[in-house]
Amino acid sequence: MSLHPRIVALACLLPLTLAACSSSSDSSATASAERIVSGTTPTSTVAPATPAEIGGAATATVTSQEVVATGLDAPWSLAAMADGSLLVSERDSALIKRVRAGIATSLNGPGADALRRMVDNEGEGGLLGIAVLPGDTTYLYAYITRADDNAVLRMELNGDLLGLPTAIVEGIPSAKNHDGGRIAFGPDGFLYIATGDAGQGDKAPETGSLAGKILRVVAKGGAKDGKAAPGNPWGNRVWSKGHRNVEGLAFVADGRLYASELGQDAWDELNLITAGSDYGWPSTEGTDGLPADGVTAPIETWAPDDASPSGLAATHEALYMAALKGEALWRIPLTADGTGEPQVILDGIGRIRDVAVGIDGSLYVATTNTDGRGQAREGDDRILHLTIG
Numbered sequence: 001m002s003l004h005p006r007i008v009a010l011a012c013l014l015p016l017t018l019a020a021c022s023s024s025s026d027s028s029a030t031a032s033a034e035r036i037v038s039g040t041t042p043t044s045t046v047a048p049a050t051p052a053e054i055g056g057a058a059t060a061t062v063t064s065q066e067v068v069a070t071g072l073d074a075p076w077s078l079a080a081m082a083d084g085s086l087l088v089s090e091r092d093s094a095l096i097k098r099v100r101a102g103i104a105t106s107l108n109g110p111g112a113d114a115l116r117r118m119v120d121n122e123g124e125g126g127l128l129g130i131a132v133l134p135g136d137t138t139y140l141y142a143y144i145t146r147a148d149d150n151a152v153l154r155m156e157l158n159g160d161l162l163g164l165p166t167a168i169v170e171g172i173p174s175a176k177n178h179d180g181g182r183i184a185f186g187p188d189g190f191l192y193i194a195t196g197d198a199g200q201g202d203k204a205p206e207t208g209s210l211a212g213k214i215l216r217v218v219a220k221g222g223a224k225d226g227k228a229a230p231g232n233p234w235g236n237r238v239w240s241k242g243h244r245n246v247e248g249l250a251f252v253a254d255g256r257l258y259a260s261e262l263g264q265d266a267w268d269e270l271n272l273i274t275a276g277s278d279y280g281w282p283s284t285e286g287t288d289g290l291p292a293d294g295v296t297a298p299i300e301t302w303a304p305d306d307a308s309p310s311g312l313a314a315t316h317e318a319l320y321m322a323a324l325k326g327e328a329l330w331r332i333p334l335t336a337d338g339t340g341e342p343q344v345i346l347d348g349i350g351r352i353r354d355v356a357v358g359i360d361g362s363l364y365v366a367t368t369n370t371d372g373r374g375q376a377r378e379g380d381d382r383i384l385h386l387t388i389g
Contacts, residue, residue: 054253111162125174153166277296300339324351
């Protein structure tokens with residue numbers, strides 16, 4: 001693992017009660033946040049949380065792990081619900097399931113039927129990221145692979161019933177590999193969408209292409225859904241460029257966005273995302289090829305055997321990154337002036353696809369040992385609830 005100069009990092013929307021936090025502050029944090037959202041005029045009533053303390057201990061341990069669901073089929077994305085349940089997408093079956101009291105029940109209705117008809121699960125594609133409109137669980141958004149593209153859909157959610165989908169973003173390049181797929185709402189109320197380069201690395205630096213990007217769009221359950229959010233750097237949907245295959249997005253309390261990205265042969269990356277920045281692909285990978293004019297360096301890099309990162313989550317004290325080939329959960333502690341040394345905090349459960357912060361601030365992880373690349377064991381795939389200390 002190659003480490004890089006630390007970049008100041010603040011925490012996430014939901015506090016997690018873990019180890020002691022740093023009480024020091026950094027005046028550059030506010031300036032950094034202002035640079036990220038410069039020119040934007042948030043139109044949502046969703047406001048970022050403001051934890052009293054930012055930062056965590058240099059190391060931590062998983063003190064307990066509880067299995068809360070078993071028998072899942074290649075789970076890809078977790079979404080915490082206000083009632084304490086979890087929604088989980090299954091990549092290959094194209095089902096969205098609600099996990100409550102240890103039982104996983106499939107959502108149904110015309111939207112569920114439509115997903116099964118529309119989703120193309122060849123290769124790494126399928127039903128990927130899901131997100132629920134903050135403060136209004138009426139609308140569920142999903143990133144899916146179709147026969148000819150990747151698309152983001154909106155569906156009404158009424159209990160366990162899904163309404164017919166409306167495509168809000170279409171034409172995202174798709175392939176058997178590098179489909180991206182993570183979606184997340186920012187504290188500014190807009191939806192951020194991670195796309196892969198779909199094997200077309202030359203498209204990643206092009207601001208007119210949706211390949212190899214992080215997009216930022218309106219998503220409020222109305223007719224403007226999918227349009228470019230105000231303040232986007234190129235006046236279209238693109239927020240950042242030069243990505244190979246981002247599969248993790250996590251927001252911190254001041255509006256910062258972190259992304260975990262799968263590299264090719266040399267380095268996987270953790271990046272701090274800012275508006276209009278170029279993250280180098282395909283001319284750079286990790287620190288190879290750097291420094292390069294106009295390219296933003298990653299905060300951290302890992303060899304693919306140690307990571308191959310997917311989902312990413314943030315609390316007030318650390319970032320947590322799921323690793324596929326590395327079969328681990330990495331913890332990157334936050335400090336007053338940057339980030340600390342990454343640490344494997346959980347292993348021995350196989351490939352980890354996603355990590356999420358529950359509504360109560362606790363952590364959940366989803367394994368993906370049944371996706372054709374892992375070694376399935378009894379009970380796989382599973383969702384685990386973690387206690388950290």
